Amino acid sequence: MSRHPCRDISSDTMQPGTPSPVSWRQDGDVAVVTVDHPPVNALNTAVRAGLIEAFARARQDATIAAVVLAGAARTFIAGADIAEMDRPPQRPSTLDVIEALEQVGKPVIAALHGTPLGGGFEIALACDFRLAAPGTRMGLPEIKLGLIPGAGGTQRLPRLVGMERAMAMILSGDPIAAEAARGLGLIDEIVEGDLVAAAIAFAREAIAKGRLPARARDRDEKLASLRAEPRKFEDMAAAHLKRTRGLRAPACAVEALRGAISLPFDEALAREWAFFLELRASEQSKAQRHVFFAEREAAKIPDLPKDLPRVTVATAAVIGAGTMGGGIAMCFANAGIPVTVVETSTAALARGLGAVEKNYRATVARGGLGTDDADARLRLITGTLDIEAVRAADIVIEAAFEDMRVKHDVFGRLDRVAKPDAILATNTSYLDVDAIARPTARPQSVLGMHFFSPANIMRLVEVVRGAHTAPATLAAAVATARRIGKIPVVVGVCHGFVGNRMHRLRSVAAERALLDGALPQDVDAAMTKFGFPMGPLAAADLAGLDISWGMRKAQGLRAEIADSLCEAGRYGQKTGKGFYRYAEGARTPLPDPEVEQLIVAASARRGLAQRPIGADEIVERLLFPMINEGARILDEGIARRASDIDVIWIYGYGFPVWRGGPMFYADSVGLPHIVERLRGWAAQSGEPGDAPAPLLTRLAAEGRSFASLADAAT
Numbered sequence: 249m250s251r252h253p254c255r256d257i258s259s260d261t262m263q264p265g266t267p268s269p270v271s272w273r274q275d276g277d278v279a280v281v282t283v284d285h286p287p288v289n290a291l292n293t294a295v296r297a298g299l300i301e302a303f304a305r306a307r308q309d310a311t312i313a314a315v316v317l318a319g320a321a322r323t324f325i326a327g328a329d330i331a332e333m334d335r336p337p338q339r340p341s342t343l344d345v346i347e348a349l350e351q352v353g354k355p356v357i358a359a360l361h362g363t364p365l366g367g368g369f370e371i372a373l374a375c376d377f378r379l380a381a382p383g384t385r386m387g388l389p390e391i392k393l394g395l396i397p398g399a400g401g402t403q404r405l406p407r408l409v410g411m412e413r414a415m416a417m418i419l420s421g422d423p424i425a426a427e428a429a430r431g432l433g434l435i436d437e438i439v440e441g442d443l444v445a446a447a448i449a450f451a452r453e454a455i456a457k458g459r460l461p462a463r464a465r466d467r468d469e470k471l472a473s474l475r476a477e478p479r480k481f482e483d484m485a486a487a488h489l490k491r492t493r494g495l496r497a498p499a500c501a502v503e504a505l506r507g508a509i510s511l512p513f514d515e516a517l518a519r520e521w522a523f524f525l526e527l528r529a530s531e532q533s534k535a536q537r538h539v540f541f542a543e544r545e546a547a548k549i550p551d552l553p554k555d556l557p558r559v560t561v562a563t564a565a566v567i568g569a570g571t572m573g574g575g576i577a578m579c580f581a582n583a584g585i586p587v588t589v590v591e592t593s594t595a596a597l598a599r600g601l602g603a604v605e606k607n608y609r610a611t612v613a614r615g616g617l618g619t620d621d622a623d624a625r626l627r628l629i630t631g632t633l634d635i636e637a638v639r640a641a642d643i644v645i646e647a648a649f650e651d652m653r654v655k656h657d658v659f660g661r662l663d664r665v666a667k668p669d670a671i672l673a674t675n676t677s678y679l680d681v682d683a684i685a686r687p688t689a690r691p692q693s694v695l696g697m698h699f700f701s702p703a704n705i706m707r708l709v710e711v712v713r714g715a716h717t718a719p720a721t722l723a724a725a726v727a728t729a730r731r732i733g734k735i736p737v738v739v740g741v742c743h744g745f746v747g748n749r750m751h752r753l754r755s756v757a758a759e760r761a762l763l764d765g766a767l768p769q770d771v772d773a774a775m776t777k778f779g780f781p782m783g784p785l786a787a788a789d790l791a792g793l794d795i796s797w798g799m800r801k802a803q804g805l806r807a808e809i810a811d812s813l814c815e816a817g818r819y820g821q822k823t824g825k826g827f828y829r830y831a832e833g834a835r836t837p838l839p840d841p842e843v844e845q846l847i848v849a850a851s852a853r854r855g856l857a858q859r860p861i862g863a864d865e866i867v868e869r870l871l872f873p874m875i876n877e878g879a880r881i882l883d884e885g886i887a888r889r890a891s892d893i894d895v896i897w898i899y900g901y902g903f904p905v906w907r908g909g910p911m912f913y914a915d916s917v918g919l920p921h922i923v924e925r926l927r928g929w930a931a932q933s934g935e936p937g938d939a940p941a942p943l944l945t946r947l948a949a950e951g952r953s954f955a956s957l958a959d960a961a962t
């Protein structure tokens with residue numbers, strides 16, 4: 249009878265005649281079991297069934313004395329099949345696989361390469377020995393999907409490396425390199441050359457020695473002392489849980505880990521499994537799984553010809569050494585690509601490069617980078633006042649002042665000096681990319697690459713495809729963005745593209761909520777409770793209110809409250825006053841009675857009656873108009889997929905990943921509810937722009953969701 253606790257899940261039989269993704273070959277008395285299920289050997293039902301069959305055969309076959317378990321092609325097993333998780337769990341489970349493995353009764357050696365992750369790493373932890381190829385990165389990333397390890401990871405890992413390391417690995421989800429794993433005793437040997445051949449040789453030695461090490465489940469030496477000092481566990485857990493507000497998985501991970509010191513192994517395993525099933529069915533994990541696939545989908549541009557030449561960027565140039573230009577230059581240097589920064593004055597160049605150096609030194613001081621690494625990166629960044637220096641660059645990113653005349657001047661010069669096949673990108677956040685391309689004789693080489701601030705940290709890049717951008721330029725820009733560690737999302741040309749266009753609607757809605765009676769601290773508290781790391785008004789204070797004021801003035805627009813604040817010299821944190829006040833040198837927003845008076849006066853001028861507004865209403869009022877704009881953006885083909893909009897908001901604007909992004913969130917709320925609310929507000933305001941967008945109305949009426957939409961054209 250099955251020893252583990254997942255007996256209740258339904259059983260699935262493999263389609264007869266389907267070739268198994270798990271192969272078996274014999275090298276003398278060593279069985280080599282190989283998982284071959286591209287692209288990453290994910291543990292789907294067929295892989296699990298194949299592994300159980302192979303382990304049973306190894307147990308029964310008297311000619312077999314040891315087993316090597318390996319992965320074909322690019323990696324060992326990279327975890328459970330995430331795509332299967334939207335369906336009910338199927339037997340056999342990964343726990344069944346591990347039970348079969350532990351019953352082999354002969355040495356089982358895991359031959360690890362690529363990314364042994366999640367369930368794949370958990371299987372490896374149950375093996376008797378683990379060898380790894382150099383460069384292997386292994387770990388338990390389940391937390392990033394709103395899950396916890398469900399196949400013994402929370403029990404075997406602390407037994408092998410101690411609770412402190414195990415908790416850090418499980419709660420961060422970050423993988424560790426083979427060398428670090430070797431240091432922790434997780435890996436027996438790092439093997440250069442033919443990994444499987446080395447594992448077979450290792451197996452022969454193990455057979456010759458005749459004795460197996462204690463299995464991970466039976467080891468206790470790394471946990472015994474912690475049992476005597478339970479306070480230590482609580483302190484570790486509290487430190488990890490400090491920053492996980494709103495998330496269920498980290499709390500479950502801690503509880504499952506607690507089982508490793510408070511319960512017998514099998515009971516703790518049952519508890520881990522129960523948490524895993526709870527999380528697997530949770531809205532938070534569904535949202536995070538959606539984001540996992542959305543992020544990968546966003547990089548796909550289906551209408552590009554398949555046979556485009558591969559462009560490799562060897563050198564880059566950035567025009568402008570301001571905050572954005574410096575940050576973008578760091579992205580290239582961090583990826584090992586030499587980059588030239590062009591400025592117009594010695595002072596601006598010195599200031600910009602000085603800021604970059606300060607940034608690297610701060611990272612070194614925090615322990616995030618070695619001094620040698622920082623120096624090497626700094627050496628890759630060269631400053632110049634001579635635009636001729638871009639001649640060698642494969643990509644030029646313009647990060648100059650947001651003014652069309654400045655952009656025209658820069659692109660006119662770039663056209664004269666850049667090499668013929670260089671990518672010419674603008675980092676504009678709002679301006680028309682087609683207009684920016686106009687002074688060049690090569691609009692096919694021009695596009696937008698909109699980085700987010702701070703550019704060296706934020707992962708999003710909106711890649712803006714102009715009317716004349718050539719497919720090869722677009723593909724090369726997307727590939728370059730990925731190479732420098734960014735998440736590129738292709739968008740079309742419109743004012744503010746996707747992110748800032750929706751963001752403007754949220755700012756307008758926040759203004760309206762203030763005019764109707766909410767206080768800045770109410771708005772921000774509602775949005776941080778929803779899951780944003782910072783409220784929109786505190787974030788506006790941080791960015792500087794004068795920037796959007798300037799833009800509104802240029803467009804003849806007015807924001808009653810934000811403009812009144814600027815007129816009173818309150819530009820945000822930089823002046824110590826904005827929507828909030830700030831103590832000298834401090835960044836904590838403090839409610840300010842002066843602002844309250846200013847809001848009441850603005851509201852009275854408009855003849856509005858103020859009333860208290862609850863947190864739920866604030867969230868709806870700020871998010872639903874944004875979602876409505878997202879529907880228009882989709883309808884116009886500015887974004888290709890609803891999920892692309894989700895990726896933009898998660899990686900560019902701090903939308904909580906466990907809500908899945910605004911469009912996924914809209915689907916989870918229900919589109920009819922959003923349409924009803926928008927209709928109500930539009931009736932009150934009388935503004936036609938507040939009415940529900942045609943696409944949103946149609947989907948709601950048809951009982952459909954944003955997720956049901958096929959690709960739109962970008």
Ligand code: 3H9
Nearest residue numbers: 290326327328329330342363365366367389397398399544
């Ligand atoms: C788990 O294991 C729970 C356990 O505790 C079990 C409990 C019982 N499933 O990222 P890439 C696809 S939870 C399905 O572009 P890379 C991906 O969608 C799981 N599909 O490549 C993409 O498809 P497409 C724990 C997966 O080289 C293609 O593979 N494991 C999975 O940049 C290539 O992916 C994880 O969380 C999967 N597990 O990075 C690992 N993984 O080409 C998640 C990938 O159609 N995966 N795909 O777009 C990763 O972190 C990265 O994909 C990996 C490769 C590092 C493996």
